[in-house]
Amino acid sequence: MHYIRYAAPVWKRPSKQVRDLMRRGAEMMVNMAPEQLDELQRATLESEYMQVIGGDPILAAAIRRGIWSTLLHWAAANISRPGEPVAANTGELSDIARGIARRGLRSPTSVDAYRLGQNMAWQFWMEIAFGLTSDPAELRELLEVSARSMNSFIDATVTEVYRHLQIERDELASEVHAERRQIIAQILSGKAIPRQAEGQLGYHLGQEHTAAIVWGDESDIDPSDLDRATEALWPTPDMRPMLSVRIGPATRWVWLPGAGSLDVPRISAAIGELPGVRIALGLPASGVAGFRRSHLDAVATQRMMMKRPSSTQVASFADVELVALVTADAAQADRFIKHTLGDLASADQELQEAVLVYVHEQCNGSRAAERLFTHRNTLLRRISHAEELLPRPLAESSVSVAVALDALRWRAGRP
Numbered sequence: 057m058h059y060i061r062y063a064a065p066v067w068k069r070p071s072k073q074v075r076d077l078m079r080r081g082a083e084m085m086v087n088m089a090p091e092q093l094d095e096l097q098r099a100t101l102e103s104e105y106m107q108v109i110g111g112d113p114i115l116a117a118a119i120r121r122g123i124w125s126t127l128l129h130w131a132a133a134n135i136s137r138p139g140e141p142v143a144a145n146t147g148e149l150s151d152i153a154r155g156i157a158r159r160g161l162r163s164p165t166s167v168d169a170y171r172l173g174q175n176m177a178w179q180f181w182m183e184i185a186f187g188l189t190s191d192p193a194e195l196r197e198l199l200e201v202s203a204r205s206m207n208s209f210i211d212a213t214v215t216e217v218y219r220h221l222q223i224e225r226d227e228l229a230s231e232v233h234a235e236r237r238q239i240i241a242q243i244l245s246g247k248a249i250p251r252q253a254e255g256q257l258g259y260h261l262g263q264e265h266t267a268a269i270v271w272g273d274e275s276d277i278d279p280s281d282l283d284r285a286t287e288a289l290w291p292t293p294d295m296r297p298m299l300s301v302r303i304g305p306a307t308r309w310v311w312l313p314g315a316g317s318l319d320v321p322r323i324s325a326a327i328g329e330l331p332g333v334r335i336a337l338g339l340p341a342s343g344v345a346g347f348r349r350s351h352l353d354a355v356a357t358q359r360m361m362m363k364r365p366s367s368t369q370v371a372s373f374a375d376v377e378l379v380a381l382v383t384a385d386a387a388q389a390d391r392f393i394k395h396t397l398g399d400l401a402s403a404d405q406e407l408q409e410a411v412l413v414y415v416h417e418q419c420n421g422s423r424a425a426e427r428l429f430t431h432r433n434t435l436l437r438r439i440s441h442a443e444e445l446l447p448r449p450l451a452e453s454s455v456s457v458a459v460a461l462d463a464l465r466w467r468a469g470r471p
Contacts, residue, residue, distance in 0.1 A: 070139040078138035144212035153220035259299035267338035267350035288326035337372040396460040399445040415458040
């Protein structure tokens with residue numbers, strides 16, 4: 057296999073005159089008067105975009121140090137190597153990222169600070185540049201080189217900001233989820249629950265809830281897809297918060313507040329663009345016991361879903377409860393299926409599906425044919441053929457036949 061090699065972009069070195077001008081200007085920037093630095097920091101933090109930081113003295117102090125550190129880094133680099141690329145400034149980044157992550161602020165907050173600081177620094181730099189030379193050609197080259205240098209430097213620094221933020225958020229999430237996992241383990245094991253459990257979980261245990269398990273194949277699932285699927289379960293978190301806990305890189309345990317069953321078709325449609333994600337739902341239940349019971353329902357649903365391919369993305373315990381009971385003992389389930397279905401157990405899928413839909417529609421040929429998108433006479437011929445394969449007439453065994461076919465369908469991994 058041949059690989060194409062792409063050359064890195066060439067950084068054109070400025071002329072000697074402009075390099076000298078940049079060195080002199082950078083020295084002036086390093087020796088900036090204290091009142092000029094104060095003005096730069098104040099203008100950045102007092103912007104309407106930065107009010108959330110300006111009101112936090114600890115975080116604001118870290119941002120001020122970051123502004124000066126960034127300015128000094130760029131200027132020092134251009135004193136020693138004027139006009140050459142400047143590496144990202146990582147000074148103060150850890151403190152800033154930690155402050156933003158632990159205050160729950162949005163990611164662009166810190167980026168806003170760097171971009172606003174860049175704008176203010178550029179204005180100050182232009183004043184310096186216009187005082188360094190009156191030659192139009194030199195001034196033009198100086199501003200072009202300076203703009204390219206400053207933009208690439210801030211871009212590289214912002215990239216580092218995002219990286220540090222992600223590290224801090226991951227660490228914070230690990231701490232929070234570890235604490236939640238410990239409390240949930242106590243609840244699920246039936247142990248006494250600490251009084252502060254609800255506060256630590258941020259979730260009311262006395263209400264009615266429906267548990268869910270969101271998971272995917274650990275080898276290729278994108279964790280962000282799991283987060284999107286979890287959010288799709290509960291589109292109105294402002295009303296009452298749900299509880300979501302990371303159990304591993306590819307699994308989320310979720311509890312949703314409120315009475316009533318979830319809208320499985322809506323959830324299926326919402327995660328249709330996330331093909332690697334699957335969701336198992338429990339049944340609604342109340343209180344601490346219901347918190348545990350609904351989760352065990354979801355676990356049983358997940359177990360059934362994992363016996364079949366990923367053709368089913370979302371399933372509820374209501375879909376699998378009877379089949380789970382019937383198939384709990386594999387050998388007994390085999391006997392039940394064979395005894396109930398006879399030769400229909402080995403018939404083609406189309407015939408089995410026709411019988412199952414026919415029974416679900418209370419043996420109404422017209423409704424069943426409509427659901428199967430086929431003619432009523434065609435359906436009745438299939439039912440007649442199935443009657444020949446069944447050990448007992450369908451009219452006498454319709455419930456058992458439907459259960460056996462459903463169990464066979466789940467075990468075979470068919471949608």
